[in-house]
Amino acid sequence: MISLDAISVFAEVARLKSFTEAARVLNVPLSTVSRKVSELETSLRVQLVDRSKRQIRLTEAGATYYDLCRKGLETLVHANRVMTDRHTDTIGTVTITVPPNLFEILFLETIETFQARHPKAKLRVFVTERILDFVEDGVDLSFRVAPPNQPDLVTRTLLRYRHRLVAAARYAAVNSLPRTPGELQHHNCIGFGFSKKRHLSWSLTKQRDIENVSFEPHLSVNDYAAIRSAILSGHGIGELPEPLCTDLIQSGQLIEVLPDWRFPEIRLFAVHAGKAGMPKLARLFLDIAAKQVGA
Structure with missing residues (x-):
């Protein structure tokens, strides 16, 4: 009779593509993993794993068998977990x-x-x-x-959600906000970045038109919370994820810049x-x- 334990060991070897990693994850000796897989191959009368190369790979039969038995094992594990959860507290x-x-x-x-x-x-x-x-x-x-x-x-x-291009009301009070993406180059732009590149870019879409705006940030920060604070302080125009700016736009603390031009969906x-x-x-x-x- 084919051992369910041997099947589960083979499934870990197939998933991790390594006898050593499977032994570590299962917390059993490497020799046990190798023996279990060999016993399964003997019982099935087919080679499941090609051991001829340094990095193991499944044979065609092994790949087919893994795909079939993996789903069954997941169902069994899920069933066991459901039964266990019925008798355990959320500790x-x-x-x-x-x-x-x-x-x-x-x-x-x-x-x-x-x-x-x-x-x-x-x-x-x-x-x-x-x-x-x-x-x-x-x-x-x-x-x-x-x-x-x-x-x-x-x-x-x-x-x-999307990012939105925004500026503080106090910035808009003393600066004419851009009417086209190209006019952003005349403004202090605050960008999200932490690479060695001096320039950043924003990709904006209006219906079928796409504008890629490349600029050297007036201020570059790799934290959107800090960018939001800088924008609110009137340092310039910047992009913010909608969860970080929607309420501020609705309250009037921030003004959406170029509202017809949209960032890609996230x-x-x-x-x-x-x-x-x-x-x-x-x-x-x-x-x-x-x-x-x-x-």
Whole structure:
């Protein structure tokens, strides 16, 4: 009879493309991983893994088998987790990542709601643009503005927004605001940047027209909260994500510049390893975030 344990070990080897990494993740000896895969190949009477090269690869049969058994394993793990969750309290630690500049404006309320509902749970938050690894860095749930490259990760769009070009009312009181993108070169422009390049660029679209505005910033900062403060102080014209400026525009503290010209759409994603590998606390946090952050 084919061992389900051997199948799960093979699935980890196939996912990580490494016997060594699979042994580390499963916390078992390397010899055990190799033996389990060999036993599975013997039982199936087919070679699943090509070991002839330094970096292993799946055979055609191995790739087909992995694709078929992976879905079944995920279903089993999810079923076990659901049954376990029925008898466990929401105790433990959930680790999430959120993009800089969006933490306070988008996620602080979600965190407060989560902690109020689950006071025994602990929350670890990494505010970073770096794409952390779910296994290596112990991340349970990641919020990103860039979709993941890994096809095995689950991606959910929570929010769609754009940046807006804005200036403070006090700046507009003493400066004639531009009527075309080209006139921006006559203004103090505040840009988001941290590279060695002296010039930045804004890509603006009006219906089918596209204008790429290249400029050397009067002030360059790699933090949108700081850019917002500089704009509010009247230092110049700058771009801000809608979550950081919509209320200020509505209150009249900021004026939208070139409102007919639009920046590209940005999406905020929730990324996780799938329901089978997603802890209960992470699922509970995502449920709250989807209601409070999602548009």
